[in-house]
Structure formats: C-alpha cells, structure tokens
Amino acid sequence: MEQRHLGRTGLRVSRIGLGTLTWGRDTDEHDAADLMKTFWEAGGTLVDTADVYGDGEAEYLIGRLMDGLVPRRDLVISTKAGSVPDPDRRFDASRGHLLSALDASLSRLGTDYVDLWHVHTFDPDTPLEETLQALDLAVASGRARYAAVSNFCGWQLAKAATWQLAAPGRTRLAGTQLEYSLLQRGVEREVLPAALDFGIGLLPSSPLGRGVLTGKYRGDATPPDSRGASEHLAPFVAPYLDDTASRIVDAVTTAADGLAVTPLQVALAWVRDRPGVAAPVVGARNALQLTAALSVETLSLPDEICRALDDVSAPVHRYPDHDWSTL
Numbered sequence: 001m002e003q004r005h006l007g008r009t010g011l012r013v014s015r016i017g018l019g020t021l022t023w024g025r026d027t028d029e030h031d032a033a034d035l036m037k038t039f040w041e042a043g044g045t046l047v048d049t050a051d052v053y054g055d056g057e058a059e060y061l062i063g064r065l066m067d068g069l070v071p072r073r074d075l076v077i078s079t080k081a082g083s084v085p086d087p088d089r090r091f092d093a094s095r096g097h098l099l100s101a102l103d104a105s106l107s108r109l110g111t112d113y114v115d116l117w118h119v120h121t122f123d124p125d126t127p128l129e130e131t132l133q134a135l136d137l138a139v140a141s142g143r144a145r146y147a148a149v150s151n152f153c154g155w156q157l158a159k160a161a162t163w164q165l166a167a168p169g170r171t172r173l174a175g176t177q178l179e180y181s182l183l184q185r186g187v188e189r190e191v192l193p194a195a196l197d198f199g200i201g202l203l204p205s206s207p208l209g210r211g212v213l214t215g216k217y218r219g220d221a222t223p224p225d226s227r228g229a230s231e232h233l234a235p236f237v238a239p240y241l242d243d244t245a246s247r248i249v250d251a252v253t254t255a256a257d258g259l260a261v262t263p264l265q266v267a268l269a270w271v272r273d274r275p276g277v278a279a280p281v282v283g284a285r286n287a288l289q290l291t292a293a294l295s296v297e298t299l300s301l302p303d304e305i306c307r308a309l310d311d312v313s314a315p316v317h318r319y320p321d322h323d324w325s326t327l
Contacts, residue, residue: 002015006278007198008200011174019281020283023049023058023061024055027285036062036069042294047078048203062109080150081098083120102114114143115144115146116174118147119131122151128163157191157194157195175203175278180280182309183245183313184240185313203280207267207280209240209245209267218249252267252309255301265295268282273301
C-alpha cells in the first residue's frame with residue numbers, strides 16, 4: 001500500500017487507516033485478529049483507536065495483537081484522549097487528565113509510546129494553551145512521537161496550530177481527524193483550508209458516510225447485520241438516510257456501474273485523493289469488508305467522475321467563504 005507523509009512532518013502512514021471504534025464491543029478478539037492480519041498483510045500501517053473505544057477494550061485488543069500477531073515496529077498506532085464518559089462533562093482536555101489518560105493508554109496497548117496522539121475534542125472549559133502543553137510534554141517525554149487534534153473546527157485548529165508554531169520547542173501539529181465523505185463535506189468550509197495552510201494532514205473518519213455510501217441502504221432496505229440495524233448505532237446512521245443522501249448514493253452507484261467497480265470503491269477513492277487528505281480511516285466489521293475497502297488501492301477516479309461527484313454533493317458555502325463581490 002502506498003505510504004504518505006502526514007502533513008508537513010516526517011511521519012509516513014498507509015493511505016488507508018484501520019479504525020477500531022467497535023473493537024471490544026461489537027468486534028471480538030477473533031474478528032479483530034482477522035482484521036489486523038488482513039490489514040498488515042496488505043501493507044497497512046495506520047491503526048486508529050481511542051481510550052474510550054469499547055471503554056478501553058479496543059486498546060487492550062490492539063496490545064494483545066501486537067504482542068503475538070503483528071510486530072509493533074510495523075504499525076503506526078494512533079490514539080486519542082479527552083472524551084470522558086461523564087454526563088456532566090463530556091470533554092476533559094486538562095493537562096492532568098490528558099497525561100493520565102495517555103499513561104493508561106500505553107498500559108493497555110502494552111507499548112512505551114504511541115506514534116500519533118490526538119486531543120479527542122476541543123474542551124471549552126480548559127485554556128487551549130494548557131491542553132497543548134500536554135501534547136508538548138507527551139512528545140518531549142517520548143510517550144508520543146507526533147501530536148494531533150480531532151474534531152476541532154476551523155478557528156480552533158488555526159488557533160492551536162498558530163500557538164504551537166509561536167515559540168521554539170513546541171510540537172507542530174501533524175494531523176487532524178474529522179468526519180469527511182461525499183455525504184459530509186463540512187470540513188471544506190474552514191478546517192481543510194486551515195489544515196492545508198499549516199501543513200496539517202487530514203485523517204477522515206467515516207469516509208463511507210457511516211456505511212451509507214456502500215449502497216446497502218438504498219430504498220427502504222436495512223440489512224439485518226448492518227450498523228443501521230444495530231440498536232446503539234442506528235442513530236449514528238440515521239442522519240444520512242434522507243433524500244439528499246439518496247441522490248448522492250445514486251450518483252456514486254452510477255459512477256461505480258460505469259467503471260465496473262463497487263460504490264464503496266468509488267466513495268473511498270474520492271475522499272482518499274482529496275487535497276490535504278493523508279489517510280481515510282475505515283472501520284470494517286470483518287475481514288471480508290476490509291478486503292473490499294483495501295481493493296481501492298489500484299483505483300484512481302477519472303477527472304470527469306470526480307467533477308460529477310463534486311457537483312452532486314457540493315455543500316452550500318456562501319458568504320464569507322466565497323468572494324463577497326460575487327454575492
């Protein structure tokens with residue numbers, strides 16, 4: 001699999017990442033082992049997780065698999081901290097919480113360091129400079145090799161990146177992770193321009209529109225083994241089952257038919273090759289699904305197909321994003 005630099009850094013990652021959101025909850029150790037082995041054998045390196053995935057079980061699973069199945073040196077382990085299971089405070093990006101969470105992640109993963117460590121989300125109750133100091137300390141201590149943020153909007157990302165570049169010794173942000181697909185192009189408004197300007201690599205989550213872009217939900221169909229049929233994931237899928245999404249899925253399916261490939265391949269190739277994207281993170285349910293996603297490695301969409309998909313999925317961005325004189 002092709003490797004790409006993450007932003008303006010020396011860190012290289014496979015251009016498709018393996019997501020582990022459901023590991024330790026819906027994905028057991030046997031299926032996780034099949035996924036990890038399939039990914040590794042295809043040349044994949046970027047494995048993305050978080051301390052809250054499966055209440056920590058996802059990190060435990062990755063640690064056990066690195067111990068006996070896949071060499072640690074062959075993987076780029078990315079994890080996150082800052083989301084907390086507290087109904088009164090959903091985010092805690094204080095320096096104390098983040099550094100304690102990192103130590104706990106390292107223990108579960110069974111490793112001395114993570115390759116990429118994210119602040120999972122912006123915390124409005126903690127000064128941003130305190131949050132970013134935790135990243136500096138993690139990198140300076142060797143517990144993290146590179147630092148990133150996740151779910152930061154445009155001004156938050158720009159402020160964080162500027163702060164980190166403002167003084168010697170601070171850690172440059174290597175990446176940012178947000179949802180990005182043909183069904184969700186909101187990052188193009190401000191986040192992506194900021195990331196491109198600062199040399200920050202984008203790691204799209206849910207690049208298949210939470211599974212909807214595969215075409216499995218066309219019409220009124222909800223496959224019984226899909227996330228849309230899952231009690232705890234159905235609300236996650238539901239926002240992308242409207243008429244607008246249906247038109248985009250129809251266009252993806254038409255393009256796939258014309259290219260003799262699958263809608264999954266078209267949708268994933270589109271986001272993988274967008275400007276600023278380093279590696280979409282794919283959360284497959286089993287090795288068969290992952291193999292289907294990894295088959296996109298040999299596909300590059302023709303320019304006319306990209307333009308057609310751009311047009312049908314174009315978000316409405318007006319003032320002040322467009323030249324005010326044209327309004």
